[in-house]
Amino acid sequence: MTAGTVAIGVDWGTTSFRAFRFGAEGEMLEGRRAQAGILAIDAGEFEDAFEELIGDWLDAVPTVPVVLSGMIGSRQGWLETPYLSCPAAVDDISGALVPLTLARGRVIHLAPGLSVRAGDGVPDVMRGEEVQILGAVDLLGATSATVCLPGTHSKWAVVENRRVTSFSTHMTGEVFDVLRRHSILGRGIEHAAWDDAAFRKGVARSGAAGGLLHHLFGVRAAGLFGDLAPEAAGAFLSGLVIGHEIRAAEPTGTVYLVGEEELVRLYRGALETLGHRGEAVAAHAAACGLFLIADSLAREAGR
């Protein structure tokens, strides 16, 4: 059943767990997915959870590399791994893997995160997205690309010559969520509704004078004047913050999008509205990135 497995990769994030068994060409032989994100697991219980989730794979293929990426390597995770400074390639990440010996004696490897510092010294960080980003670029058959992972904390990364050279995080999804749930804007929003035209209007509005803090109040004022129905207000607000994110990211060339289908659709539309081009990375970028790291580790060990 597990024949031909040459590596196991695990993308273990805040809210989800995804594991993959890879064949010799990096093909995914099997995938497993669970709701067991690190927030759902108590400190000290990670090994038990891990054994429960893929202990049978470990039994069946006792020697192949096992690589874990994502928030599992954060302070709230299993074992805190350091952040690697950009620029960073697959080999840099595999060279900085942190080994962890399980009670059964098997050694597994946790990936480091990546960090970068802006000109004024303020840092930025990612954990897990770098694996998806490098995987996406490999899937594209490219060596350089701009990659965006939209979401709660959207990541924009520039990859040059297969190395993540810089990136920035935008709190777009979380800001949208706290505003519609906890600010006065929520009163004018019918949460279950969506309106693509209003979304595009919000994206376009992001370029108007006055900045984001002013544009946000416009959601309320337009509602008071009956210019924005509650059924359209949530989509308008979403377009507004996504528009601000894209403008701030200043993309050049095609933006490769990695993420949930619906979110990728929205970002493609927003990029188009702002005169850019977005393209979805169709295959599983995290799996690809995990295989690349495990493969690099195996080649390193074989030397």
Place this chain on the structure above:
Amino acid sequence: MTAGTVAIGVDWGTTSFRAFRFGAEGEMLEGRRAQAGILAIDAGEFEDAFEELIGDWLDAVPTVPVVLSGMIGSRQGWLETPYLSCPAAVDDISGALVPLTLARGRVIHLAPGLSVRAGDGVPDVMRGEEVQILGAVDLLGATSATVCLPGTHSKWAVVENRRVTSFSTHMTGEVFDVLRRHSILGRGIEHAAWDDAAFRKGVARSGAAGGLLHHLFGVRAAGLFGDLAPEAAGAFLSGLVIGHEIRAAEPTGTVYLVGEEELVRLYRGALETLGHRGEAVAAHAAACGLFLIADSLAREAGR
């Protein structure tokens, strides 16, 4: 006790009630303040509350004009008054007052709000601040000025020739509050602490590349790296959003600040950090504005 009263003005907002008795020269003979903002009063109970708060003044001076401004004229208030389009001067506001007859037979007047539309048609509104803005400019002995009322929803207004010609609202205070209470940023903030140097750093950071949604994540990343202590993070975040507000408002010349002493101090510092100049309007701008409107109403009635 109420001798010499020529007008009564009431600034009745969301969270507070302030009433003033004025003498013939506009001097404040008496002020009263209560926590009885409109949110604390049930629909249908406004007249009872009003009588309880200043019924004795109405008894004592039965004929002078009584003008109310603020959210009391909103949909959630006593009686919804319209929005007057900018440009608007004191006489425009007094000409658009909405009369309301109390059970005791006395007529009082509720002020309209102001509205303005951006080039792309999105509206902005204020209720009550226009009275403070026109009052502040009068107190300055000026006819033109840029006035800022910092707060939950900061207002920036341009007054030319004693008319509010344009304004913009920024959700700065509310965004700061929901982020520190409901977003991941709150985890890295010691809420009771303050740090002026960190505030100034946040203000300066607002000019860096990447936009507000990216800068917000920097609060978290800097915390992870130990670059920003929890005792400094709240002030840094505050400086960040206030810096973004000021940059977006693009002030020219001195900015006259109307508001709570501590908030005015912060905005003065932020303006200075960004190379601008802020000056506090020391006296009670709302009282002055209410007197101007009541006086205009009386002159109109006397014609």
